[in-house]
Amino acid sequence: MTGMATAAALVSRHSLAAEIASGADPAFHFLSGSLDLQVSATAPEFLSLNIDGLGKARRGANIVTPKNGDGGSKSSTSMTGGVRRIEYRSTLAGDDSASTWIFEFSESKMVLTSQWSADFAPASLILPFNLNQVHSTALGLFRRDGLLSVPALLHFPGQGSMRLTSSVPEVGLTYSSDRPTQSAALSLPGATFEHKRIVYTFEVTAIHPDVPGIAGDPRFDAFRRNWLNALQLNPELQALANNTASDSCAFCYYEFADIAALSPPLAPGLAALDVVRQTIDRMLDGGFAYGLPAVPDRPTATSDTWPSMVIAAANCVRAGHSNEWLGQNYAGIRGWAESMLATDSSGNGLIKYSVSGNSNTWGGEGTPKIRPANWWDTIGFGYEDAYSNALAYRALGDMVMLARKAAKPADAARYQAAADKLRAHYYDCFFNPATGVLGGWRSADNELHDYHFLFVNGIAIHYGLVDKPQANAIMDKLLAKMKAVGYNKFQMGLPGNLVTVALKDYVHRTPDARYGGGVLPDNSDGFQNYENGGATGSYAFFTLAALYDLGRTAEADAILFPMLKGYGNCEFEGRDAKGRSPDWRRWDGTAMGYEGLLTDNYYALLAVPLRQAETR
Numbered sequence: 001m002t003g004m005a006t007a008a009a010l011v012s013r014h015s016l017a018a019e020i021a022s023g024a025d026p027a028f029h030f031l032s033g034s035l036d037l038q039v040s041a042t043a044p045e046f047l048s049l050n051i052d053g054l055g056k057a058r059r060g061a062n063i064v065t066p067k068n069g070d071g072g073s074k075s076s077t078s079m080t081g082g083v084r085r086i087e088y089r090s091t092l093a094g095d096d097s098a099s100t101w102i103f104e105f106s107e108s109k110m111v112l113t114s115q116w117s118a119d120f121a122p123a124s125l126i127l128p129f130n131l132n133q134v135h136s137t138a139l140g141l142f143r144r145d146g147l148l149s150v151p152a153l154l155h156f157p158g159q160g161s162m163r164l165t166s167s168v169p170e171v172g173l174t175y176s177s178d179r180p181t182q183s184a185a186l187s188l189p190g191a192t193f194e195h196k197r198i199v200y201t202f203e204v205t206a207i208h209p210d211v212p213g214i215a216g217d218p219r220f221d222a223f224r225r226n227w228l229n230a231l232q233l234n235p236e237l238q239a240l241a242n243n244t245a246s247d248s249c250a251f252c253y254y255e256f257a258d259i260a261a262l263s264p265p266l267a268p269g270l271a272a273l274d275v276v277r278q279t280i281d282r283m284l285d286g287g288f289a290y291g292l293p294a295v296p297d298r299p300t301a302t303s304d305t306w307p308s309m310v311i312a313a314a315n316c317v318r319a320g321h322s323n324e325w326l327g328q329n330y331a332g333i334r335g336w337a338e339s340m341l342a343t344d345s346s347g348n349g350l351i352k353y354s355v356s357g358n359s360n361t362w363g364g365e366g367t368p369k370i371r372p373a374n375w376w377d378t379i380g381f382g383y384e385d386a387y388s389n390a391l392a393y394r395a396l397g398d399m400v401m402l403a404r405k406a407a408k409p410a411d412a413a414r415y416q417a418a419a420d421k422l423r424a425h426y427y428d429c430f431f432n433p434a435t436g437v438l439g440g441w442r443s444a445d446n447e448l449h450d451y452h453f454l455f456v457n458g459i460a461i462h463y464g465l466v467d468k469p470q471a472n473a474i475m476d477k478l479l480a481k482m483k484a485v486g487y488n489k490f491q492m493g494l495p496g497n498l499v500t501v502a503l504k505d506y507v508h509r510t511p512d513a514r515y516g517g518g519v520l521p522d523n524s525d526g527f528q529n530y531e532n533g534g535a536t537g538s539y540a541f542f543t544l545a546a547l548y549d550l551g552r553t554a555e556a557d558a559i560l561f562p563m564l565k566g567y568g569n570c571e572f573e574g575r576d577a578k579g580r581s582p583d584w585r586r587w588d589g590t591a592m593g594y595e596g597l598l599t600d601n602y603y604a605l606l607a608v609p610l611r612q613a614e615t616r
Helices: 003-022 218-230 250-261 272-284 305-318 323-341 386-405 409-430 454-462 468-485 540-549 553-568 599-615
Strands: 029-031 035-039 046-051 073-080 083-090 101-106 109-115 125-130 137-139 152-156 160-166 172-178 183-188 197-205 581-585 591-593
Touching: 035 101, 137 183, 152 218, 160 218, 218 250, 218 553, 218 599, 250 272, 250 305, 250 599, 272 305, 272 323, 305 323, 305 386, 323 386, 323 409, 386 409, 386 454, 409 454, 454 468, 454 540, 468 540, 540 553, 540 599, 553 599
Parallel strands: none
Antiparallel strands: 029 035, 035 046, 073 083, 083 101, 101 109, 109 197, 125 183, 137 152, 152 160, 160 197, 172 183, 581 591
16 A cells, blocks of 8 residues: 555544544545545535545545535445445435436546436536635636536636546536625536436546646645636636636736646646637627726726737737637737727837826725726826836737737737837836836826835846846845835735835725725825735735746745745635635735635746746
């Protein structure tokens, strides 16, 4: 018996002994290094389920919400050669009647078989996901009838994934989610007269890039289990989103695509970029997502929206080899790029937001009437936004690639010239000699707004907008400032800004701590709340990437490995007793978020393959 098998057996014996002592029936419990589950004796349904994609017998929270009711079935169970088999028959049927559902569980596999008979047509089997406990998602492609195709992948943050295939490829799954109840459900149709036997196979796995140099290193187990956390598919929108039951934000699409581009196949014939492309297709067809113009809070698209969508589309072409798709959609993607360039009202090469970004322009108390220029939508980014212009620079480079693939040499030359012009003006526009770092935005009144934004400086360095000597000097200043202000809780990620954003530049002018707005002029009473300096995994990648790019591995590792520990302990998701989630935290660890799981928190996992590439 291997060490892993021995460990699983010990866990199994301990768990079964506890069940027997508590009066539970161990016949309907299965435990292995990869699976820990219990099913009902009176209905074909799961009472509990958790997995370990690495097969190390790590136990997590229950994925499902049990019904615990009388399901009108009787069951029989057996154990043969390590396979637990449970057969369900209607209580109205005789013992010799055919089973409606058969469950078989082995080390890393669940096989659920539905059988039809003239007397009893099996009902659908529903997997009800409790998103408050595990923010589960199903990744796959939707059909025209709204059903989810198989194969698909179920992903469980903190635990791993399960590949789902069916013996009847044309079967469609009903997939739904509900934000108020924080629930989702996947329904597996029962066998029918047409398809008298349907076999659903679930294989436990961990999907992640094959990164050199990390094999056997347990420090990277969290990377392996959680790589796909950044991809959550909202079935109501049929688009990738903040999470399974939340908004789809167009300015996040590049993050999803960057993760997907490095991901191995999710299931036979299903790539992560296929799921990204499904989301992009929705936008090309005129769909709406947060970040696009909306009444009344955004008169125009946020400055990071068009670049994000272009980058995501380019990923689909570059890594997905989708030249035919590009031919069909080049005009639409080009339209996004042109919309981005059209914002440069001054002709200096920098894209601009329609709102000035001047101090004291964001309205009065309460919820803002107009949102700022980018993802950080409670901070007054406006006009010339350093973060969005860094994204635009990358997007223009991607447009050069797309134009060449589409045989559009004039377009390629146009976008290269635009990229060169943007870069030529970027550093002079945003560098602050007084602090030695890049500011966040230059408002229409020519004021530079600098609050020691880590992510702004990181993305500019990583995307090549700052030369190496200046980049090292900037990182010296930022790390010194971080030490001076006393932030070292890297297990929680990083603050977006190291000093408080003054109330004149903050959008939420309310003492509601949730959004980081205070009442003092310097907003120090709101500091560390939400986007005003709260600790988060979101956009920590750019600081890590800048450090690794500069060869400052030890300084980056001092941040990355505590973050990996936090990911491994599921410290970036869930809710506390007040209903707040740790996607944002005060520096003392107090949860200040509200999503339950925010996919942006896991983009930082991209630092692992970057680290290994830079340190080889």
